[in-house]
Every structure is written in structure tokens, then in C-alpha cells.
């Protein structure tokens with residue numbers, strides 16, 4: 001009888017700790033993706049500043065960094081992270097996951113393309129708009145909640 005009790009107790013503890021870990025993971029994932037988006041926003045503004053000042057080499061380094069961040073973001077939208085922790089991610093992400101991932105990949109590739117087109121550009125503002133800023137809106141309009 002005692003063994004059964006102990007075993008049940010052990011299983012309960014095990015179940016409890018598993019669900020605690022799962023919850024923690026979703027929190028960590030949501031926090032990580034939020035901080036990467038915030039960082040990309042700051043980086044995008046720096047890219048704009050540097051590029052406007054003609055400091056293209058420094059700007060290009062940051063473009064490559066942003067591109068890598070978008071790739072990392074592809075892994076940060078698992079099914080387990082749909083709700084909670086003040087996420088602004090919309091359910092449409094998981095409904096249209098292919099489209100979402102495609103937009104993310106395109107945003108990443110555009111930053112790499114930008115590193116080469118920026119040398120030739122005559123209209124810096126328009127080029128940054130086309131290759132960097134347009135990605136944000138095209139995704140947010142469908143996949144991020146109004147804030």
C-alpha cells in the first residue's frame with residue numbers, strides 16, 4: 001500500500017514538473033521572439049541612420065545581423081506558443097504557417113539583397129523602404145494584433 005502511495009506521489013510530482021517546464025518554455029519562447037523583434041526595430045533605425053550618412057560598410061553589417069535574426073524567428077512560433085505572456089501573435093500565424101514562414105524568409109533574404117543594391121541606389125529612402133521597412137507592414141497587417 002505504501003509503495004503504491006509513494007509511486008502515485010512520484011508520478012504526480014513528475015507530471016507537475018513536466019507541465020511547469022512546458023509552460024516555462026512557452027514563456028521563454030515568446031519573450032525571446034519579442035526581444036528579437038524589438039532589437040530588429042532598433043537595428044533597422046540604425047541601418048537607416050548609417051546609410052543616410054553614407055556609412056554603408058557599418059550599415060551592411062547590421063543588415064546581415066537582421067537577416068540572421070529573421071531566420072532565428074522562424075523557430076520561435078511553435079504550436080505551444082500561441083497564447084499568453086502578452087503575445088501579439090495572431091492565430092492566423094498557425095492557420096497560414098507556410099505564408100507566415102515565407103514572409104519571414106523573404107524579409108531575411110531582402111536584407112541580404114539590400115547589402116548589394118545599396119551601393120548603386122540613387123534614392124536611399126525608397127530603397128530602404130522597399131527592402132527593409134515594407135517587410136514589417138506586410139507581415140504585421142495579417143499576423144500581429146493591433147497594439
Ligand code: HEC
Pocket residue numbers: 030033034035037038040041044086087088089090100103104107132133135136137139140143144
Ligand atoms: C514575418 C512576420 C514579421 C515580420 C517580417 C516583422 N514582424 Fe514584427 N512582429 C511579428 C509578430 C508575429 C509579432 C508579435 C510577436 C509576439 O508578441 O509574440 C511582432 C512584434 C513586433 C514588435 C513588438 C515586440 C514586443 O516587444 O512585443 C516590434 C517592435 C516589431 N515586431 C517590429 C518589427 C519591425 C520594425 C519589422 C521590420 C523591420 C518587423 N517587426 C518585421 C511579425 C513580423
